[in-house]
Amino acid sequence: MKSILLIGQSNMAGRGFIEDVPPIYNERIKMLRNGRWQMMAEPLNFDRHISGIGPAASFAQIWTNEHPEESIGLIPCAEGGSSIDEWSPDGPLTRHAVSEAEFAMETSEIIGILWHQGESDSFGERYKTYENKLLSLFQHLREELNAPDIPIIIGELGHYLGEDGFGKSAVEYQQINKVLYKVASEETDCFFVTSKNLTANPDGIHMDAVSQRKFGLRYYEAFSKRENVLDVLDMEQTWIEKEAKRALTKNESIFVQSTEFALGRLSFEEFMENVSKINGNE
Amino acid sequence: MKSILLIGQSNMAGRGFIEDVPPIYNERIKMLRNGRWQMMAEPLNFDRHISGIGPAASFAQIWTNEHPEESIGLIPCAEGGSSIDEWSPDGPLTRHAVSEAEFAMETSEIIGILWHQGESDSFGERYKTYENKLLSLFQHLREELNAPDIPIIIGELGHYLGEDGFGKSAVEYQQINKVLYKVASEETDCFFVTSKNLTANPDGIHMDAVSQRKFGLRYYEAFSKRENVLDVLDMEQTWIEKEAKRALTKNESIFVQSTEFALGRLSFEEFMENVSKINGNE
Numbered sequence: 001m002k003s004i005l006l007i008g009q010s011n012m013a014g015r016g017f018i019e020d021v022p023p024i025y026n027e028r029i030k031m032l033r034n035g036r037w038q039m040m041a042e043p044l045n046f047d048r049h050i051s052g053i054g055p056a057a058s059f060a061q062i063w064t065n066e067h068p069e070e071s072i073g074l075i076p077c078a079e080g081g082s083s084i085d086e087w088s089p090d091g092p093l094t095r096h097a098v099s100e101a102e103f104a105m106e107t108s109e110i111i112g113i114l115w116h117q118g119e120s121d122s123f124g125e126r127y128k129t130y131e132n133k134l135l136s137l138f139q140h141l142r143e144e145l146n147a148p149d150i151p152i153i154i155g156e157l158g159h160y161l162g163e164d165g166f167g168k169s170a171v172e173y174q175q176i177n178k179v180l181y182k183v184a185s186e187e188t189d190c191f192f193v194t195s196k197n198l199t200a201n202p203d204g205i206h207m208d209a210v211s212q213r214k215f216g217l218r219y220y221e222a223f224s225k226r227e228n229v230l231d232v233l234d235m236e237q238t239w240i241e242k243e244a245k246r247a248l249t250k251n252e253s254i255f256v257q258s259t260e261f262a263l264g265r266l267s268f269e270e271f272m273e274n275v276s277k278i279n280g281n282e
Numbered sequence: 283m284k285s286i287l288l289i290g291q292s293n294m295a296g297r298g299f300i301e302d303v304p305p306i307y308n309e310r311i312k313m314l315r316n317g318r319w320q321m322m323a324e325p326l327n328f329d330r331h332i333s334g335i336g337p338a339a340s341f342a343q344i345w346t347n348e349h350p351e352e353s354i355g356l357i358p359c360a361e362g363g364s365s366i367d368e369w370s371p372d373g374p375l376t377r378h379a380v381s382e383a384e385f386a387m388e389t390s391e392i393i394g395i396l397w398h399q400g401e402s403d404s405f406g407e408r409y410k411t412y413e414n415k416l417l418s419l420f421q422h423l424r425e426e427l428n429a430p431d432i433p434i435i436i437g438e439l440g441h442y443l444g445e446d447g448f449g450k451s452a453v454e455y456q457q458i459n460k461v462l463y464k465v466a467s468e469e470t471d472c473f474f475v476t477s478k479n480l481t482a483n484p485d486g487i488h489m490d491a492v493s494q495r496k497f498g499l500r501y502y503e504a505f506s507k508r509e510n511v512l513d514v515l516d517m518e519q520t521w522i523e524k525e526a527k528r529a530l531t532k533n534e535s536i537f538v539q540s541t542e543f544a545l546g547r548l549s550f551e552e553f554m555e556n557v558s559k560i561n562g563n564e
Binding site: 015017033034035036038041042043046047048049050077079092093095096097099103106164165201202203204206258259261262263264267268 | 297299315316317318320323324325328329330331332359361374375377378379381385388446447483484485486488540541543544545546549550
C-alpha cells in the first residue's frame with residue numbers, strides 16, 4: 001500500500017463544515033488510527049473536536065481514480081494553530097509525525113507529503129526566518145523517513161487572509177506565500193499549489209469545505225505531474241459533481257449504514273434490513 | 283501534570299451518543315493530540331469517526347473535583363473491535379499505546395491505566411487463554427512505562443451482552459468477566475469495576491452515554507480507594523445531575539463559544555459579542 005503524510009496547521013487538518021459537501025466513502029482510502037489502518041471517514045484529522053474537511057480526502061479520491069487496483073493510506077498529523085517554530089525537528093509535533101509515519105511504513109510506502117502551514121507566522125516579520133525553518137524541517141523528514149526524493153506539496157495560504165474575523169491578524173500572509181513559492185521553486189521535489197479563488201468559513205481563516213475539495217485536486221495535480229500548480233484547474237467543479245454521484249461498492253454501502261446505525265439514526269431492524277438489501281442486490 | 287492511559291476496545295474508546303448527556307468542559311482535563319495536550323472535548327478517542335462517550339471523561343471530572351489544584355491528561359489508545367490477541371506486547375496497538383504514553387510522559391506522570399476489553403473474546407472458548415494474555419500485557423506495560431505499581435482498573439463487560447443486536451455473539455461474556463475479576467483479585471495493584479445496572483445502545487454491545495458516565499465514576503472509586511468496586515455507587519445519579527449544573531470558568535465558557543463558532547452555529551459578530559460578555563462578566 002502507498003501512503004501520504006499530512007502535516008501543517010488547521011487548514012491541513014481541515015475545518016471545512018462536514019455538512020457542506022457530499023461525503024467521500026472509498027474502501028481503497030485508509031486512515032491511520034492507533035498505528036493501524038481503517039477505512040477513511042471525515043474528519044480525517046482529530047487534532048481538535050471541531051475538525052472537519054481538509055484537502056486530503058479529495059486528493060486521495062482522485063488518486064484512487066487514477067490507480068484503480070491500489071489503496072492509499074493517509075497519515076493525519078496536522079495540528080491546528082501550530083507555528084513553524086513548533087515544527088522544529090526536535091519538537092513534539094515533528095517527532096510525533098515521524099513516529100506515526102513509522103507505524104504507517106510498517107505496512108505501506110510513503111510516496112508524498114502534503115504541507116499547509118503559515119497562517120500562524122503571517123505577522124511580526126516571521127516570514128524573514130521562515131524559509132530556513134521550513135527547509136530544515138523538510139530535510140529532517142526526508143532523512144527520518146528515508147525518503148530523499150518523494151514529492152512535498154506546499155499549499156498556498158488563502159488569498160482571503162488579512163481581511164475578516166480570525167484571518168485579520170494574518171497581515172503578512174503574502175510574504176509567507178512568497179517564501180512558500182520560493183522554496184517550491186528552488187528545492188528539488190517540492191511543488192507549489194495555488195489557493196486562487198478558494199474561500200473561507202465565516203471565521204476568515206479556515207478554508208471552506210468546497211474549497212478544500214478543490215484544493216485537494218490541485219495538490220494531486222502537483223503531486224502527479226511533479227510541477228507547480230499556479231492556476232485553477234478546469235475540472236474542479238465538474239469533478240466534485242461527478243464524484244457526488246459515484247456508485248458505492250457493497251462494502252462502502254454497508255459502511256454508510258453502519259455509520260448511521262452507530263450514531264443512533266437507525267434501529268437495529270432497519271440496519272439489518274438495509275444491509276440485507278445491499279447484500280441481496282450484489 | 284498527572285495522566286491516565288486508556289486502552290481496550292470500543293467501550294473504552296466510547297460509543298455512547300454524545301447528545302444523550304450534558305457535555306463535560308473542564309480546563310483542567312487535557313487530552314493527548316499529536317504528542318501534546320489540548321483541553322478535552324468529547325469524543326476523546328478517535329479510533330473511529332463514530333466515536334462517542336466513554337468512561338474517561340467522568341473519571342477525569344471527579345478526579346479534578348478531588349484534586350482542586352491539579353490537571354489531568356487523558357491518553358486515548360483504545361481501538362474498537364480489538365481482541366486480546368491484538369493487544370499482544372509486540373502488536374501495533376500496544377506499541378502505539380506505549381509510544382503515545384511516552385509522549386505524554388515528557389510532560390506528565392502516568393498514575394493509572396483504565397482497561398475495558400473482552401467483547402471480542404466472548405466466544406469460541408477464548409476465555410480459556412485470556413488470563414495469561416492479559417497478565418502478559420499488563421506486565422509489559424508496567425515495564426515499558428516504568429510504572430511497576432500504578433493501579434490498573436479493569437471494567438467488567440456489560441451484563442446486557444449475549445442478548446440483542448451485535449451483542450448477541452458475545453455468548454461467553456460471563457466467562458471473560460470471571461477471568462477479569464480473577465486477575466483483579468489476584469494481581470497486586472489491579473482492581474475490578476462492576477458493570478451492574480449499566481445498559482446498552484440499541485446495538486446491544488456498546489454502553490450508552492449515561493452508563494458510561496456512571497462507569498467512569500466507578501473506575502475512579504476503584505482507582506482512588508485501590509479496591510474492587512462490586513456494586514453501584516449511591517452517588518452516581520446525584521453526581522451526574524449536580525455536574526450538569528456546574529458553573530463554567532471563563533476559559534471553559536469561551537471554549538464552548540469557540541466550538542459553536544468553529545462548527546458554523548454562530549456568526550463572527552455573535553461569537554465576538556458572546557466572548558465579550560463572558561470577559562465583561564468576570
